[in-house]
Every structure is written in structure tokens, then in C-alpha cells.
Amino acid sequence: MKSKHRSKFNDDVQARQRNTVWPDILRNGRTMDGFLWNGSPDATPVQRAGSAIFGLAFLAAGFAFAYIAVSKGGSGASLLIMLCGLFWVVIGCKVLGNAFVIKSKNPNKIG
Numbered sequence: 283m284k285s286k287h288r289s290k291f292n293d294d295v296q297a298r299q300r301n302t303v304w305p306d307i308l309r310n311g312r313t314m315d316g317f318l319w320n321g322s323p324d325a326t327p328v329q330r331a332g333s334a335i336f337g338l339a340f341l342a343a344g345f346a347f348a349y350i351a352v353s354k355g356g357s358g359a360s361l362l363i364m365l366c367g368l369f370w371v372v373i374g375c376k377v378l379g380n381a382f383v384i385k386s387k388n389p390n391k392i393g
Contacts, residue, residue, distance in 0.1 A: 321380030330381045337378025344370030 317325065318333055325333070347367025354360040 318377050318380065321383035323383055325381075325383070333381035334378055337374050337376075337381055340370050340374030340377055342374075344368065344372075344374055 317329065318336060321333075322329070344367045347363055347370060351360040351364035351367060354363065
């Protein structure tokens with residue numbers, strides 16, 4: 283009886299730790315990246331909130347770069363910093379917009 287309980291316990295521990303070993307980390311990371319970049323109409327409210335937080339973080343980084351570029355003046359370095367800021371703002375808008383993708387009521391309707 284003890285061996286059966288221990289085997290069940292070991293299986294339970296392995297199932298809980300599955301996301302912390304190499305192949306599963308890669309698979310989960312790819313799934314998360316795909317969700318952040320493409321969005322999902324079936325996302326839970328918690329996933330949407332997390333995506334919105336990531337989007338806001340990217341936007342904040344972009345605006346910080348833009349603020350630094352404006353405060354530096356009109357030098358060539360400020361243009362490069364402004365382009366970096368624009369890059370982060372675009373990514374932030376994309377991720378934040380994907381947080382608000384809503385499932386359509388008519389699955390056959392396009393757009």
C-alpha cells in the first residue's frame with residue numbers, strides 16, 4: 283500500500299514540476315510569446331490583464347526613451363534614442379491591443 287501511495291506522490295510531483303524542465307519550458311515560452319504577439323479570443327481575464335501589463339511596460343519604456351531623446355536636444359544621438367523609443371512604443375501598442383481581442387459572436391463572420 284505504501285509503495286502505491288509513494289508512486290502516486292512521485293507522479294504528482296513530476297506533473298507539477300513538468301513546466302520547470304527544458305523541453306516544457308521551450309514549449310510554454312513559445313505559447314506565451316505567441317499569445318502576446320498574436321492575441322487570443324479565448325484568453326481568460328487574468329491572461330488579458332497580464333498582456334495589458336506587458337503592453338503598458340513596453341509603452342512606458344518607449345516613452346522613457348522618447349523623453350530622454352527630447353531632453354537631449356537635437357543631436358544625432360537623440361534621433362537614435364527616439365527611434366529606439368518608437369520601436370518600443372509600437373511593440374507596446376501591439377501587445378496592449380492584443381489584450382483586448384474579443385471573441386466574435388458569429389464565428390463565420392470575417393472582420
